[in-house]
Amino acid sequence: MRRKIAIHNNFHLILFALPALLLIITMSELPFLLNFFYSFTKWSGLAKTPVYIGLQNYFVTLKDPNFLNSLLFTFKYTICVVILTNVLAMALAIILDKPLRLKNLFRTVFFMPNIIGLIIIGFIWRYIFTRGFDAFYNLTQLLIFSWSWLGDHKLAWISLVLVAVWQSVGYMMVIYIAGLQTIPQDVLESAALEGVTGLRMFFSIILPLIMPSVTICFFLTMANNLKVFDLVYALTGGGPGTSTTSISVNIYRESFQASRYGYGTAQAVLFFLIILALTLIQLRIFKQREVEL
């Protein structure tokens, strides 16, 4: 009898989820599975019949310097953005969790970049880096403003990191503030009574207690930045040369600009496996460090 009720209740729930589920399956999961099929073919994306060529796309990919370079760039970029974003967000969260007079204003200001689309942010910053910096240089004569921030092979990726951090730091800050507010006051007070202060307080008391937030923030920043496309596309276009071509941009170039659709999907599949492995490892490591009171 009880079981019957359970099924009956679940049936309702499934019914409610069905429209969303159908959409996700047809719009996201089905194309994803088709991807695997196309990765075994030589297909221009246009010809009416793709040609089956087995694993050849994968072998070519593993020897393709453009793919390997974009992989390297993506890792370099992701590591920098993840570390910088989280350290900064944590610092801001701790400062803005204190009873400051303008803290709500600051929180809003830091969160603001997050509500603008990345592609628009890319165009805004492209303007700042070119015309804006020209104007600053004329005003201040500081050499730093005369550098070619988007056109220099050594600087372009740093510009990307700066903008990415600027954009995502607010969102992570909010998660950290929420984490900080879950720490019971009595724990902090008793630690203070025992004479714990400053850095020791942070590393021994606060950090372990907000570990769940750290896990979420690292997971989000890592997954988002490994997949980075829109920001690169709008800000540097992957250039100069291929110096800021992320894997997503490389896949886009191969499939849609070079019409090697089968080859592009093979890269996408490999890339999916890499992201999957990395995020699983990251989650496992961080989960182990979470403590409960």
Added chain:
Amino acid sequence: MKKFTMVLFCLMLLTSMFLICEGAPKKVTLRLMQFKPEITDQVHNMAKQYNKENPNVTMEVEILQADYEAVLRTKLNARNAPDIFMTNGYFYNQVYLDYSYDLTNESFMKQIDPNTLEAATLDGKIYGFPFLVESYAFIYNKELFTKAGITELPKTLTQLEAACRKLQAKGIIPFGNGYREGWVFKHIFSHLMAGDGNFRETAEKLNSGELKFGDLPSAMKIFDLLDLTLKYGNPRPLETDFTQQITLLATGEVAMIHQGSWAEEGIRKINPQIQIGYLPVPVGEDPDKARVMVDANILYRLNKDSKNLNEAKKWLEWLIASDSGREFIVNECKFIPTIKGINPPDVQLANETIDYMFKNLTYPWVQGYWPASWETHLGNLLQDYCGGARTRQQVIEEFNRTWLALVN
């Protein structure tokens, strides 16, 4: 009885409705998709004009630039293809072969100048209407050249450098380089590769590996040319895009940019008074090899599976043979037409193009013989060279490797 009359009346009404529908010509919507956003207004006006002359046909126009190819392909794949679409020629005849209507035997195609059909032809068949003649080379500001005392246009690299010095002495930056755009390199490099002659044969030998890039003397002058443009160029060239580049020329900050006929309208919008002309790109030290690149590479194709193929054909005939169609090409868009016996528009770069055509100082767009999308690699590699991230030798090796990877 009353009921019966009512039913009869209703039936009569219905049949008369059907009869009216039968009598009027069928309403058709022709879908046109194209790039060239600089003529957006003109194309929309053309669509209105066509609808005025053919009230049963409404034209639905979609104009894109950056992701045009990707969007077009998605639509073709989704069986949601436009009736008329624009693409490049040469190599793309093969790419769009499954979708292009064969125009070879259409009578209106006889009115096209046969010299402009090369880009539209594959295995002797014509797969598109070459919409316009385009050209590119260095565009130079005539006033600034006069001001610097340059009376004769430089034809070799040495002469070009001498001209640059004269310009610099007057405080003018000689070159405005828009090297953020990868496609600019495709255009510059094509001049030099054309200098090696035998366009198709050279490409085929590169395909088979019989020839390497290092063996092409003219093409390898690219590095000297790029060095020269960088030495006498605007600051931060790898950050400068097309819009900034034409602004530099239009405002008189620089004397030369490497661009084409599509840039004139933008330049004139900023500075209507400017006097510009073409400076053929020098290929090393051989003055005879400096020429302007001229071709009719942009085609309107008819979708061969379209339901409205006949209406699309009528539209194309209207565009080529009617006064309104020709008016649109020549006077509205200011394009050099490919149609026999009509006068080109009175635009500076068009006039210059025709001058060079008469003097026989032109090359066709040899990039049509390159493997698909090799231009992307070319652009990236030459950006690397300009940014100092790769040496000449490394770039040449990558030229060979990427070319062969795309052929096989």
